[in-house]
Amino acid sequence: MTESETLSLEAPALPESPQDSALAEFAAAACRRLAGGILGTTGSGLRAVIEAEVRALQAALGDSAELHGVAAKHPPRFDRRGRVQVLTNPVMSHRNPLAPPLVHHHDGDESEFRVTLPLQYQGPRNSLHGGYVAVLLDDVLWHAVRQMAAGVSFTRELTITYERPVPLFEELRIIGRVTTIEGRKTFAEGEIIAGEAVCARARGLWISPKSSA
Numbered sequence: 001m002t003e004s005e006t007l008s009l010e011a012p013a014l015p016e017s018p019q020d021s022a023l024a025e026f027a028a029a030a031c032r033r034l035a036g037g038i039l040g041t042t043g044s045g046l047r048a049v050i051e052a053e054v055r056a057l058q059a060a061l062g063d064s065a066e067l068h069g070v071a072a073k074h075p076p077r078f079d080r081r082g083r084v085q086v087l088t089n090p091v092m093s094h095r096n097p098l099a100p101p102l103v104h105h106h107d108g109d110e111s112e113f114r115v116t117l118p119l120q121y122q123g124p125r126n127s128l129h130g131g132y133v134a135v136l137l138d139d140v141l142w143h144a145v146r147q148m149a150a151g152v153s154f155t156r157e158l159t160i161t162y163e164r165p166v167p168l169f170e171e172l173r174i175i176g177r178v179t180t181i182e183g184r185k186t187f188a189e190g191e192i193i194a195g196e197a198v199c200a201r202a203r204g205l206w207i208s209p210k211s212s213a
């Protein structure tokens with residue numbers, strides 16, 4: 001076998017360099033800081049926030065040494081069909097400026113996110129928007145289900161109980177666990193905890209479509 005034949009059997013190269021993957025996540029982080037700064041400052045403070053981020057982005061674009069040694073957490077990868085896949089998830093992906101981002105941990109039948117949320121997630125003053133409460137719980141319960149159930153499951157039903165406001169600017173624990181598996185149906189529940197207080201609870205049903213089971 002020639003050297004070129006050996007090379008052609010290797011996994012195909014990803015469509016961007018590790019430096020560009022790191023640049024994409026750096027830009028996403030700058031977008032997050034900009035969003036928080038645009039909402040949280042006015043006048044000259046606002047101008048300073050924008051200027052700082054534009055400068056940081058220009059430096060990173062102009063000199064890849066700025067990101068030297070920084071590895072992207074979610075570089076593009078190939079899916080099972082060989083298509084390039086970028087993790088777009090608006091809760092998890094370090095490449096998506098909408099995602100907080102958060103730390104994910106899985107243990108047994110339980111998934112946990114830890115996150116401190118800034119101003120762009122605000123609903124009531126200093127508290128998390130209720131729709132985003134549901135987004136976080138949907139995602140963490142889905143991750144618990146994904147570990148336990150066969151195939152990929154989709155949220156069929158999700159019930160949220162808002163016990164008390166979920167605070168911004170302090171660390172939250174967002175927990176999901178599987179309670180029952182009945183064939184294609186997986187039931188799960190969870191909560192958002194700030195300090196010792198349970199602020200919101202969720203329970204729901206995930207179903208794996210017949211074709212993916």
Ligand SMILES: CCCCCCCC/C=C\CCCCCCCC(=O)SCCNC(=O)CCNC(=O)[C@H](O)C(C)(C)COP(=O)(O)OP(=O)(O)OC[C@H]1O[C@@H](n2cnc3c(N)ncnc32)[C@H](O)[C@@H]1OP(=O)(O)O
Nearest residue numbers: 089092138139142152154155156157185205207208209210
């Ligand atoms: C995806 C690729 C992943 C790759 C992994 C890479 C890592 C990626 C990393 C990060 C990704 C994170 C992603 C997080 C996402 C979070 C989760 C979401 O938000 S999902 C989006 C929102 N949900 C939908 O869009 C679903 C829309 N609905 C549907 O598509 C269908 O309704 C579906 C598939 C859920 C079910 O369709 P049917 O036709 O299979 O269901 P039927 O046959 O009606 O019901 C099945 C059984 O369940 C019972 N059932 C239905 N509803 C029930 C209920 N409320 N209570 C009890 N039983 C119920 C039924 O009676 C039936 O039972 P009997 O088999 O006949 O015994």
